Amino acid sequence: MEHTIKAIDTELAGLGHDVSAMGDLAVAQVRASVDVFTAHDLTAAAKVVRGDDALDLQDAEIEKRAVRFIALRQPVADDLRRTIAAMKIAMQLERCGDLAKNIGKRVGRMTKPAAAAQADPIGDLGRLVTERLAAVVEAYRTDDAQGAYDVWLKDTDIDERHEVTLREIVSCMASDPESVGDCTHLLFIAKNLERIGDHATNIAELVHYQITGHELADRPKL
């Protein structure tokens, strides 16, 4: 029995370690996607696109590992909650990776670098979102309910900054019809960043729940 309990702890720690490592990679991918956008670096953009495969693999691995763990060790209560959370957080990180990849693709399709009036607010939004995702990955790694709660609480300022960015892009489209194609990419790049922010908030809820057993009040809205 003692032996089984120790095995469970070791395996659960291993699963948590995998999720943290996947989180670090997701943060790196999101950060890189923001950087390639602001630098309009097409070579680096292609690298971000290719880099997403690793996240897909890690997600699949974590799920397999979690399911095997449930089947063999039949964890209950806290341990089960942590196992399910690991799977769900991996899914959220995988989605962040998809969104970063899509940003990389869109940078590659733009005909020229974005003007400062649009590029600056998008860059700001991107750095804010990256910071939040990094904070929640850290909260997961260090089992920090308060850190997760802080990320969750600050969701609205991402939404506000996204709204400001959107208005800037739309007004540019209206004043310069030729820019509409590129600006459409900008709209979706901004939207992708906002959605990464939503995923960070979702992860914050999962982290908070797995530590405290209490759900945070409202689900973040789309």
Added chain:
Amino acid sequence: MEHTIKAIDTELAGLGHDVSAMGDLAVAQVRASVDVFTAHDLTAAAKVVRGDDALDLQDAEIEKRAVRFIALRQPVADDLRRTIAAMKIAMQLERCGDLAKNIGKRVGRMTKPAAAAQADPIGDLGRLVTERLAAVVEAYRTDDAQGAYDVWLKDTDIDERHEVTLREIVSCMASDPESVGDCTHLLFIAKNLERIGDHATNIAELVHYQITGHELADRPKL
């Protein structure tokens, strides 16, 4: 033992029933969101927005039920695979609901009904996506691996129709700067529909996997 096996079967069937019912509601919400868009019906749009709460509740209930089932019955192999799939499908359906809700919100914010040149392709895309989601929910309900595979295979024609729709909206934005605000809503309505299509494809993979134990080759791209 016989008694336990019977209880497991009953509970698993109950879980499947809940997921199917949630699927029906998600399909109804997506269909309604397309209808309120084509009819520019603001009252019905507000109803779609409110209707999403029910899906959020169902998702939470299914997850709770699945986790309780795992903890108490400790299912293995096939049963465990079905339980995990139920949770994951519910998450996908919940996202479809969010996207339908967002369409409802955007319809409410448009200053006037969309012109036929944009409304028609969006309506077509919407009906196609609704049909796919309904087909995959049916495949889940009837344990139909072939039906799930068919939905999975046809993912690309949603993408193609989305591209056509996007071009139509962007060219309208370029030719009529005053329409840019409303057209931005159209861009995101079309994008939401495409993403619902992606979720239908993801569900198709999950259904196929839970029945056959084999993964479909590629993950659908963002």
